[in-house]
Amino acid sequence: MSPIKVTVIGSGNWGSAIARIVGETAAQYSNDFNPAVNMWVHEEIWDGMKLSHVINEQHENPKYLPGKKLPENVVAVTDLIEACKDSDLLVFVVPHQFVSGVCEQLQGHLKDGVLAVSLIKDDVLHCRVEGNERPLDEAGLMAIHKMGGIRLVSEEIQDILHIDVAVLMGANLAPEVANDNFCEATIGYEGSAETRALLKKLFQTENFRINVVKDAHTVELCGALKNIVACAAGVTDGLGYGDNTKAAVIRLGLMEITKFVEHFYPGSNLETFFESCGIADLITTCYGGRNRKVCEAFVKTGKPLKVVEEELLKGQSAQGPLCAEEVYGMLKHFEMEAKFPLFCAVHKICSGEMKPTDLIGCLRHHPEHRSK
Amino acid sequence: MSPIKVTVIGSGNWGSAIARIVGETAAQYSNDFNPAVNMWVHEEIWDGMKLSHVINEQHENPKYLPGKKLPENVVAVTDLIEACKDSDLLVFVVPHQFVSGVCEQLQGHLKDGVLAVSLIKDDVLHCRVEGNERPLDEAGLMAIHKMGGIRLVSEEIQDILHIDVAVLMGANLAPEVANDNFCEATIGYEGSAETRALLKKLFQTENFRINVVKDAHTVELCGALKNIVACAAGVTDGLGYGDNTKAAVIRLGLMEITKFVEHFYPGSNLETFFESCGIADLITTCYGGRNRKVCEAFVKTGKPLKVVEEELLKGQSAQGPLCAEEVYGMLKHFEMEAKFPLFCAVHKICSGEMKPTDLIGCLRHHPEHRSK
Numbered sequence: 001m002s003p004i005k006v007t008v009i010g011s012g013n014w015g016s017a018i019a020r021i022v023g024e025t026a027a028q029y030s031n032d033f034n035p036a037v038n039m040w041v042h043e044e045i046w047d048g049m050k051l052s053h054v055i056n057e058q059h060e061n062p063k064y065l066p067g068k069k070l071p072e073n074v075v076a077v078t079d080l081i082e083a084c085k086d087s088d089l090l091v092f093v094v095p096h097q098f099v100s101g102v103c104e105q106l107q108g109h110l111k112d113g114v115l116a117v118s119l120i121k122d123d124v125l126h127c128r129v130e131g132n133e134r135p136l137d138e139a140g141l142m143a144i145h146k147m148g149g150i151r152l153v154s155e156e157i158q159d160i161l162h163i164d165v166a167v168l169m170g171a172n173l174a175p176e177v178a179n180d181n182f183c184e185a186t187i188g189y190e191g192s193a194e195t196r197a198l199l200k201k202l203f204q205t206e207n208f209r210i211n212v213v214k215d216a217h218t219v220e221l222c223g224a225l226k227n228i229v230a231c232a233a234g235v236t237d238g239l240g241y242g243d244n245t246k247a248a249v250i251r252l253g254l255m256e257i258t259k260f261v262e263h264f265y266p267g268s269n270l271e272t273f274f275e276s277c278g279i280a281d282l283i284t285t286c287y288g289g290r291n292r293k294v295c296e297a298f299v300k301t302g303k304p305l306k307v308v309e310e311e312l313l314k315g316q317s318a319q320g321p322l323c324a325e326e327v328y329g330m331l332k333h334f335e336m337e338a339k340f341p342l343f344c345a346v347h348k349i350c351s352g353e354m355k356p357t358d359l360i361g362c363l364r365h366h367p368e369h370r371s372k
Numbered sequence: 373m374s375p376i377k378v379t380v381i382g383s384g385n386w387g388s389a390i391a392r393i394v395g396e397t398a399a400q401y402s403n404d405f406n407p408a409v410n411m412w413v414h415e416e417i418w419d420g421m422k423l424s425h426v427i428n429e430q431h432e433n434p435k436y437l438p439g440k441k442l443p444e445n446v447v448a449v450t451d452l453i454e455a456c457k458d459s460d461l462l463v464f465v466v467p468h469q470f471v472s473g474v475c476e477q478l479q480g481h482l483k484d485g486v487l488a489v490s491l492i493k494d495d496v497l498h499c500r501v502e503g504n505e506r507p508l509d510e511a512g513l514m515a516i517h518k519m520g521g522i523r524l525v526s527e528e529i530q531d532i533l534h535i536d537v538a539v540l541m542g543a544n545l546a547p548e549v550a551n552d553n554f555c556e557a558t559i560g561y562e563g564s565a566e567t568r569a570l571l572k573k574l575f576q577t578e579n580f581r582i583n584v585v586k587d588a589h590t591v592e593l594c595g596a597l598k599n600i601v602a603c604a605a606g607v608t609d610g611l612g613y614g615d616n617t618k619a620a621v622i623r624l625g626l627m628e629i630t631k632f633v634e635h636f637y638p639g640s641n642l643e644t645f646f647e648s649c650g651i652a653d654l655i656t657t658c659y660g661g662r663n664r665k666v667c668e669a670f671v672k673t674g675k676p677l678k679v680v681e682e683e684l685l686k687g688q689s690a691q692g693p694l695c696a697e698e699v700y701g702m703l704k705h706f707e708m709e710a711k712f713p714l715f716c717a718v719h720k721i722c723s724g725e726m727k728p729t730d731l732i733g734c735l736r737h738h739p740e741h742r743s744k
Binding site: 175183247250279288363364 | 543548576643655735741
């Protein structure tokens with residue numbers, strides 16, 4: 001087998017942090033990987049120079065990851081098709097709203113058998129109302145586009161490019177990864193054990209520890225749904241509840257995540273929720289993340305969510321309320337609201353339909369407390 | 373069946389908080405329970421009066437739970453045997469060091485078929501070196517006493533009184549429970565489904581939500597072992613690591629808890645770790661508890677652990693370092709140190725054998741990161 005050619009699609013904060021890693025490992029394992037790693041850069045001007053030139057000359061991305069050297073074998077390429085056409089492995093790390101555009105541009109320009117890995121964390125589910133059939137047929141796809149519909153980023157890539165997609169998620173924010181702080185990630189990939197081993201080799205370093213599991217949908221859904229739970233955690237913080245109430249809310253949220261995944265993507269492995277993508281990412285998001293922060297302030301100040309978001313996040317958005325809205329639409333459609341009281345309450349609180357103080361009332365008779 | 377007579381053995385902060393609950397539910401479900409609930413009070417003088425008199429006249433424990441009314445059907449009794457001799461259900465809620473003394477006094481004075489429920493949270497494991505056989509024979513018991521040996525509080529009660537023992541654990545500190553904050557608990561009981569349902573009825577209120585599981589040892593071990601993980605979390609805080617590193621440490625600690633339980637008490641159910649006794653209690657302990665706090669200060673100040681403990685806890689002790697010492701002894705005896713690098717590192721750091729900065733080095737090649 002000839003060495004695997006890798007392209008990182010994206011060069012923001014997270015894209016640059018991950019390019020540091022795969023640049024290093026591709027050079028280290030040159031029997032497996034082509035050491036020349038492409039990084040697609042959406043060209044822009046930085047300090048009077050082209051950003052791509054700066055990256056290729058200074059081996060640093062001064063705009064999005066200043067002060068961190070990129071390996072010299074990472075090469076910035078500004079033409080998307082040029083960056084990807086000879087690649088065997090595409091690492092997607094662009095904001096989720098750009099995924100479909102990127103994929104459409106790449107249609108017809110990729111090698112056979114190319115594999116994608118999605119590292120896109122700001123996932124918002126889109127409600128998919130046709131039920132559970134996989135793979136989706138043409139009519140199913142049309143319905144998604146017309147009616148809104150739950151669709152994961154990995155499915156979006158797969159649907160447009162008809163290629164295999166793995167995901168990498170976990171408690172690993174770009175700044176900490178870029179600082180070489182010890183952290184973990186979970187890769188989800190349903191394909192061969194050989195490819196799973198190669199993915200681990202490509203992404204794992206001494207300070208970025210990888211576990212690979214098979215149920216990729218679980219990994220990806222944990223990444224999206226945790227933000228809803230973080231909103232609930234923020235509401236409890238805003239209401240001034242103690243540690244135990246918050247822990248109960250986080251736990252009940254985790255139970256809803258497991259039930260949601262099991263219902264809509266059957267076949268998940270309970271152990272996957274113990275991985276970095278599961279409890280670890282959930283914990284950091286519920287104690288430190290922006291969804292928690294926004295919802296805490298929303299409850300404390302009584303200002304509209306949009307206003308709080310603008311004040312606190314300066315242009316970024318909190319995914320939790322959006323995700324809760326999509327999930328709520330889906331649960332309502334399937335008449336499953338009673339099974340997911342926390343998810344539903346978060347949507348109703350964020351949309352102003354329910355008072356924050358009613359959150360606990362919704363959880364008191366949670367299905368989790370029924371005798372087992 | 374005649375109504376179940378309940379005695380709460382203990383009247384401290386946690387004992388009084390739980391007496392408020394079982395007093396209420398015993399009166400509410402008077403077909404199942406005798407509404408007159410005894411509470412054994414170790415007599416002392418409070419404000420010139422006998423504490424037991426104050427409790428029985430003012431229906432409040434002004435020393436240990438001031439400002440919270442006890443139901444009038446909770447009766448303080450100062451004679452231990454008198455308090456327990458007609459009881460069907462004994463709720464143990466005394467400090468762990470008093471358990472054996474209490475049990476020895478009760479020997480020969482209990483009704484047949486009496487059930488105990490241990491709510492004792494400050495559990496320290498005692499190293500048991502004879503392996504895994506249950507029930508222990510006389511020789512095994514002797515060996516425990518002679519050599520030290522892992523022994524759970526529930527086992528201690530069982531070994532002395534030869535009665536069935538359930539446990540109640542979870543993310544539920546006495547002050548929050550006494551304030552009627554919403555929180556959860558897990559009961560572990562291996563006996564009949566009927567008894568499990570009765571236990572749930574006795575302990576559950578609108579704000580104290582109960583799940584009952586069968587693997588009681590898992591429930592109890594989670595309660596003890598979480599303190600070791602909280603020490604590791606405190607070390608990462610003391611070293612100034614970020615959220616993701618801390619989340620990775622907590623997650624690896626949880627994985628060691630699951631492996632430890634499965635090895636020494638086979639037959640645990642993975643789902644039990646998702647209960648309040650598992651992740652919820654672990655999270656609150658790693659973010660808020662005293663073990664975390666002591667270890668953070670230990671690392672930051674460089675003072676001996678004992679000194680930090682005295683300064684911060686004012687007479688109370690942190691169970692994590694003691695528990696880590698017992699667990700380390702056990703792992704060493706069975707030559708299993710390599711499988712539990714976090715547990716071992718916590719002991720070595722707390723005992724001064726290892727620098728706190730070496731913690732992460734111990735986790736980098738954690739068995740959890742091996743290909744699965």
